[in-house]
Amino acid sequence: MNEINxxxxxxxxxxxxxxxxxxxxxxxFVTMIIFIVNLxxxxxxxxxxxxMGQVYGxxxxxxELSEKLEKVHESTYSYLEVKTSxxxxxxxxxxxxxxxxxxxxxxxxxxxPVMLLxxxxxxxxETYLTETDAAVSYKRGxxxxxxxxxxxxxxxxxxxxxxxxxxxxxxQFHNNSENFRQLQxxxxxxxxxxxxxxxxxxxxxxLMLYFMVxxxxxxxxxxxxxxxxVGEGDFHMKLPMNDSLxxxxxxxxxxxTMVSSLDxxxxxxxxxxxxxxxxxxxxxxMEAHLKEAQLKYLxxxxxxxxLFNSLNAGAQLAMMxxxxxxxxxxxxxxxxxxxxxxxxxxxxxxxxxVESVENYIYILNVRFAGDIHYSKEIDETVLGIRIPSMILQxxxxxxxxxxxxxxxxxxxxxxxxxxxxxxxxxxxRDNGKGMTEEKIRxxxxxxxxxxxxxxxxxxxxxxxxxxxxxxxxxxxxxxxxLEIRSGGEDAGTEVLIRIPFIEETM
Amino acid sequence: xxxRKTFSIEIVLMVLSLAVFGLFLGAVLIYYDxxxxxxxxxxxxxxxxxxxxxxxxxxxRNSSLWGEVxxxxxxxxxxxxxxxxxxxxxxxxxxxxxxSMDMCIAAxxxxxxxxxxxxxxxTEKINEAAEQGIPVITIMNDPNKxxxxxxxxxxxxxxxxxxxxxxxxxxxxxxxxxxxLSNRERExxxxxxxxxxxxxxxxxxxxxxxxEQNLISKNQFDVEEAVRNIFQSxxxxxxxxxxxxxxxxxxxxxxxxxxxxxxxxxxxGYDASDSILDAVEKxxxxxxxxxxxxQIAEYSIEALTEYWEIGRSNTYYTVDLNVIPxxxxxx
Numbered sequence: 001m002n003e004i005n006x007x008x009x010x011x012x013x014x015x016x017x018x019x020x021x022x023x024x025x026x027x028x029f030v031t032m033i034i035f036i037v038n039l040x041x042x043x044x045x046x047x048x049x050x051x052m053g054q055v056y057g058x059x060x061x062x063x064e065l066s067e068k069l070e071k072v073h074e075s076t077y078s079y080l081e082v083k084t085s086x087x088x089x090x091x092x093x094x095x096x097x098x099x100x101x102x103x104x105x106x107x108x109x110x111x112x113p114v115m116l117l118x119x120x121x122x123x124x125x126e127t128y129l130t131e132t133d134a135a136v137s138y139k140r141g142x143x144x145x146x147x148x149x150x151x152x153x154x155x156x157x158x159x160x161x162x163x164x165x166x167x168x169x170x171x172q173f174h175n176n177s178e179n180f181r182q183l184q185x186x187x188x189x190x191x192x193x194x195x196x197x198x199x200x201x202x203x204x205x206x207l208m209l210y211f212m213v214x215x216x217x218x219x220x221x222x223x224x225x226x227x228x229x230v231g232e233g234d235f236h237m238k239l240p241m242n243d244s245l246x247x248x249x250x251x252x253x254x255x256x257t258m259v260s261s262l263d264x265x266x267x268x269x270x271x272x273x274x275x276x277x278x279x280x281x282x283x284x285x286m287e288a289h290l291k292e293a294q295l296k297y298l299x300x301x302x303x304x305x306x307l308f309n310s311l312n313a314g315a316q317l318a319m320m321x322x323x324x325x326x327x328x329x330x331x332x333x334x335x336x337x338x339x340x341x342x343x344x345x346x347x348x349x350x351x352x353x354v355e356s357v358e359n360y361i362y363i364l365n366v367r368f369a370g371d372i373h374y375s376k377e378i379d380e381t382v383l384g385i386r387i388p389s390m391i392l393q394x395x396x397x398x399x400x401x402x403x404x405x406x407x408x409x410x411x412x413x414x415x416x417x418x419x420x421x422x423x424x425x426x427x428x429r430d431n432g433k434g435m436t437e438e439k440i441r442x443x444x445x446x447x448x449x450x451x452x453x454x455x456x457x458x459x460x461x462x463x464x465x466x467x468x469x470x471x472x473x474x475x476x477x478x479x480x481x482l483e484i485r486s487g488g489e490d491a492g493t494e495v496l497i498r499i500p501f502i503e504e505t506m
Numbered sequence: 507x508x509x510r511k512t513f514s515i516e517i518v519l520m521v522l523s524l525a526v527f528g529l530f531l532g533a534v535l536i537y538y539d540x541x542x543x544x545x546x547x548x549x550x551x552x553x554x555x556x557x558x559x560x561x562x563x564x565x566x567r568n569s570s571l572w573g574e575v576x577x578x579x580x581x582x583x584x585x586x587x588x589x590x591x592x593x594x595x596x597x598x599x600x601x602x603x604x605x606s607m608d609m610c611i612a613a614x615x616x617x618x619x620x621x622x623x624x625x626x627x628x629t630e631k632i633n634e635a636a637e638q639g640i641p642v643i644t645i646m647n648d649p650n651k652x653x654x655x656x657x658x659x660x661x662x663x664x665x666x667x668x669x670x671x672x673x674x675x676x677x678x679x680x681x682x683x684x685x686x687l688s689n690r691e692r693e694x695x696x697x698x699x700x701x702x703x704x705x706x707x708x709x710x711x712x713x714x715x716x717x718e719q720n721l722i723s724k725n726q727f728d729v730e731e732a733v734r735n736i737f738q739s740x741x742x743x744x745x746x747x748x749x750x751x752x753x754x755x756x757x758x759x760x761x762x763x764x765x766x767x768x769x770x771x772x773x774x775g776y777d778a779s780d781s782i783l784d785a786v787e788k789x790x791x792x793x794x795x796x797x798x799x800x801q802i803a804e805y806s807i808e809a810l811t812e813y814w815e816i817g818r819s820n821t822y823y824t825v826d827l828n829v830i831p832x833x834x835x836x837x
Contacts, residue, residue, distance in 0.1 A: 029520065033527050040531060044538050051545070109559040109589050109616075112552035116559070116591055120613035127612040160609045163601075179545050186541055190534070197530045204523040211515045 016245035019216055026212050030205030034198055041194045048183045048190075058176065061104070062169045066162065068098040069125070073158050076132045080139050080151055091136060095129055102126070114175065117168045121161060128157040219248045223255060235263035286474040293390065293467055308337035332362045340390070347475070348389040350382060350417060350424075357392045357415060364400060372400060377416040382424050387499060388475045394468050395428040395495045403432025403493050424501050429494040435486040443484060444469075465495075476500060558588035558616040560810055563606045565621055567592050569752045570779040571799055572621070575645075578803035579619070586811045588616070607631035611638055617810040622647045622654075623689070641813040643806045648822075656809035658802055658823040665795075666702025668827050669748060669774065672793050674706040676746050676772045677714065681707075683744035685736065686718040687754045689729070703748065717744070721754065733757040737765045745771060752777035755794065759785050778830055786830055794830045801825040 017025065075091040078084075102125050106118040131154040138147035222239055229237040238259060242252040311334040318327035336359035339352065348356075354376070361374040396413060404411025409431070416427045435443070446466040469482045476499060485494040560583055564572045576592050583590040593606050601609065603620065604627040610618050611634055618635060622628065622644040629652040632642045636653035648657040673684060684707055686700065700718060707714045719736070721729050733754065737743045743765075749755040755775035759782070762771050768790060775782055775794035785791040805823035812819035 026516070030523075033523060037527070037530070040534055044534065047538070047542065051542070109556040110553050111556075111589055113591075115553065116589070119559070120609075120615075123614040124609065124612040127614065156608065157612050160605075160612060164609075182541065182545065186538065190538075193530065193534060197526070200526055201523060204519055204526075208516050208519045208523075211519070215516070 013244070016249075019247050022212060022246065023209070026205070026208050030201060030208065033201050033205075037194055037197055037201065041190060044190055045187065048187055051183055052180060054176075056176070058172045059169055061101075062165055062172065065098075065101050065121075066165050066169075068094060068101055069128075069158070069161055069165070072098050072129070072132065073154070076135060076151065076154065079136060080147060083139060088136070091132070095132065098125070099129065114168065114171050117164060117171060121164050121168060124157060124161055124164065128154055128161060131157060216248060219252060223251070226255070226259075230259055230262070235259055235266065282474060282477070286471070289467060289470050289474065293471075296467075305341060308334045308341065311337065329363070329366050332359045335359050336363060346389055347386045350385050350387055350426075353387060353389065353392045354378060354383070354415070354417070356390075357396050360393050360396060361413070371411060372404065373410060373412040375412070375414045377414070377418070379417055379419050379424075382417060382419050382501065385424065385499075385501065388471045391468055391472065391497070392426065392428065394465065395497075398465060398495070399428055399430040399432065399493065403430035403434075405432075407432055407490075419501060420498075422501055423498050426497040426499070427494055429492060431492040432490075433493075434489050434491040435484065435493050436488060440484045440486060444482075472497065472499070556584070556587055556589040558583075558586075558810075558814065560588055560590045560617040560619060560807075561606075561610045561615045562590055562592045562619040563603050563610070563621065564592070565603075565623060566753065569777065571752065571777050571796065574799040575802045575806075578800055579807050582803055582807040583810075586807065588807075588810070590619070590807070604628050604631050607635065607642075611635050611640060614638070615640060616814070618642045619806045619810070620644050620654075622649050624649070641810055641819075643809045645802055645806065655813055656805075656819050656821055656823060658805040658809065658825060660797055660825055660827045662698035663702070664824070665827060666699040668795060668829060669699060670702035670706030672774050672829070673703050673746060673748065674710055676774070676792055677707060677710040681711065681714055681745040683741075684714060684716045684746040684748065685744040686716070686748040687733070687750065687758065688718060688720050689751045689754060699750075729753055730757045730761075734761050734764075737761045737767065737771075743767060743771050746774065747771060748774045749776050752779055752782070755782055755791070759791055763790065778828075783830065796828045796830060798826040798828060 071094040072091070075087055075094050079087040079091050081087075102122050105122040106115040107122055108115065109119060110116060131150050135147045135150035135154055138150055219239070219242070226237045226239055238256050239252045241256075242249045311330050315327050315330035315334060318324075318330055336356060339348075339356045339359070358374075358376075361372060365372050365374075392415070396415070399413050400411075404413065412431045414427075414429045416425075416429075418425045418427075443465055465482075472481045473479055478500070481498055483496040483498070485496060486492065562572075562576055562579065564576075566572065567576070572592075576590070580590045593601070603623070603625050607618065607620065607628065608631060611631070618640060620628075620632070620642055622632075624647065629649050632644070632649060632652040632654050635642050636655070641655035642652075643656045643658060644652075644654045645658045648654075648659065677684075684703070686703060700716075704716045707716050719732070721732050734757075736747075743762075747758050749758055755773065755777060756779070758773050759775070762768060762773065772792045773790075775786070775791045776796070778794060778796040782791060782794050786794055801823075802825055805825065809819040809823065
């Protein structure tokens with residue numbers, strides 16, 4: 001999982017960018033393109049303007065050349081006329097300036113008429129300067145004839161030069177005008193070009209932003225709709241899955257997780273409430289059964305407290321009269337009833353239950369002159385576990401009343417408590433009348449006819465088998481803990497209780 | 507799923523806009539680069555440097571002969587690493603030949619091809635150029651007394667003979683007057699030419715008058731006026747007019763047509779411009795002469811090249827004179 005995540009992280013995806021970055025990216029993208037378009041346009045325009053500048057630049061420099069030439073000629077004339085040192089200086093200066101300007105002119109012989117004209121102008125200018133120099137030096141030497149002639153010749157060259165410069169100017173202007181026209185056309189088409197491109201880019205940019213914003217807004221709209229359904233309790237509504245790492249993706253996943261959690265939480269709460277409800281019902285039912293048992297007990301007994309106090313008094317009286325048997329009997333009775341009174345609505349240890357059974361058997365044996373042969377087989381290790389009270393005694397009572405009473409053979413009752421795996425098996429077996437399958441079924445279903453066991457006969461503690469079974473099921477929250485086995489008519493009966501061995505109950 | 511779809515639309519748009527942008531950028535850069543290159547190339551193409559600069563000075567650079575000669579000579583010069591320029595008269599002052607020579611000398615060119623016509627002061631300029639070490643090749647006429655380097659042209663005898671033959675062919679019983687229209691300085695009077703024509707005429711008919719009229723002193727457009735005056739003179743035009751240059755030929759032919767004298771006047775022309783050839787074809791001009799342009803071009807450049815290569819060249823190059831239409835084979 002982690003690897004997948006890191007893999008995802010490593011791979012750059014546009015949709016994982018945050019919304020801010022995404023919008024910024026879109027705007028930047030369009031802006032950058034428009035910027036570059038402008039830059040390209042600007043560069044080209046600049047290039048063209050430079051070219052156009054050159055168009056006139058060459059004409060401007062020729063004008064300068066022409067002006068300097070005029071200056072040279074004027075200063076020569078001025079010197080020849082007045083021969084002042086100022087005019088001489090002026091001549092040298094202007095001649096030097098002119099010479100410098102000549103340096104920029106072409107000196108190669110080429111086919112290009114402009115270049116050739118430049119070369120001719122350069123050479124003619126040199127001849128011209130030689131002539132003016134000669135005129136100036138002849139003037140200084142006062143050679144009138146020669147300086148006149150030289151100046152005359154210089155004048156002629158001056159005319160040629162002016163005319164050539166004029167020609168060159170025209171020529172350049174003509175050439176440049178052609179270039180200028182071409183550049184002008186190019187400039188116009190560049191304007192059209194870039195306007196169209198900017199328009200296209202703007203449209204594309206707007207479309208991009210539109211789709212991007214729609215991509216952001218539509219999940220939000222979905223969210224609003226889904227949230228409404230969820231609010232109405234439909235936890236099965238989910239947003240479409242989205243694996244992008246932007247805010248919308250994060251929010252979508254968070255929302256889906258939230259809805260899932262809500263669903264789980266609500267289910268859990270409902271389940272808990274149901275369980276609680278069941279528990280309450282169980283408690284109520286248990287209480288009702290107990291109440292029923294107690295009521296039946298109270299109905300069948302005269303005030304047990306009074307009874308077992310009286311019995312105690314009887315036991316003491318028997319002791320005083322040295323009637324030991326009577327005393328023991330009464331004591332047993334007292335114990336039995338005390339146990340019934342004390343444990344009526346509580347659970348008890350298995351040991352206490354067994355003790356209660358033994359008390360009961362003792363009492364019966366006194367009553368029936370030792371007709372009941374009781375034996376027990378107890379696994380001592382399980383005696384400490386807790387079970388619902390008044391469980392074993394009713395079983396023994398049933399074995400006595402319905403099993404071995406009125407039989408022609410010796411009646412036996414055997415109580416055994418064994419540990420079997422995770423369970424404890426408690427068995428009450430008699431060798432009495434036995435039960436038919438039909439009867440067993442009726443007893444288990446609680447539909448047995450009461451003629452065999454008339455209520456209030458006085459012999460019963462009043463707690464029926466169905467009551468025992470119900471209390472066991474409530475206590476252990478399990479069914480079929482009680483089982484009745486019988487070999488049939490006169491083959492004895494065994495009531496078997498299987499309860500779980502729970503350490504906590506010890 | 508929907509978001510994925512919209513996102514791919516964004517990517518498609520991005521790619522689309524990038525493609526459009528790339529196309530635009532490419533188109534603009536290529537277009538403008540080509541434009542600037544074409545502007546540069548236009549000039550660079552002409553920027554071949556040559557070792558020598560020759561100038562060609564002729565009367566009428568627009569004449570078909572000089573146009574052809576210039577074209578050919580320029581090619582030949584280029585083969586010898588020289589550039590031949592023809593004096594331009596496009597822009598400003600139209601300089602006469604003396605002034606053009608003066609300018610060429612001041613510009614220190616490496617050679618001058620000059621159509622010599624005996625203009626005043628021209629010989630001095632030829633000498634001045636020679637003093638400055640600039641070889642001058644004269645064509646058409648030969649200033650004998652100058653320091654010109656070489657002469658390229660038809661010799662007078664050859665020319666006189668050719669003209670004489672044609673004049674003699676045209677003389678009939680009605681021929682009384684023959685007029686030679688020349689366009690050159692009197693000092694250049696070519697006795698050979700005149701005497702040959704005179705002899706040819708006299709040989710046919712001793713009473714025929716042979717006159718000569720020089721149009722050199724006239725101003726720019728005066729040739730045409732002078733030719734018209736001839737046609738309008740009281741005595742009427744001569745039966746045969748001999749023209750020694752292109753302009754005179756065209757003027758004479760035009761005046762003959764204008765004055766409705768076709769058939770009455772025979773013209774012997776010079777040069778082979780389209781209009782002259784057309785007139786020859788129609789029979790309006792009896793015959794015209796033309797110098798071999800290729801020979802003029804070749805010899806002129808050869809003379810200049812040799813001068814610079816070995817310090818000297820022939821003083822005389824003879825060019826063939828062609829007759830149009832070609833004379834029929836002798837019976």
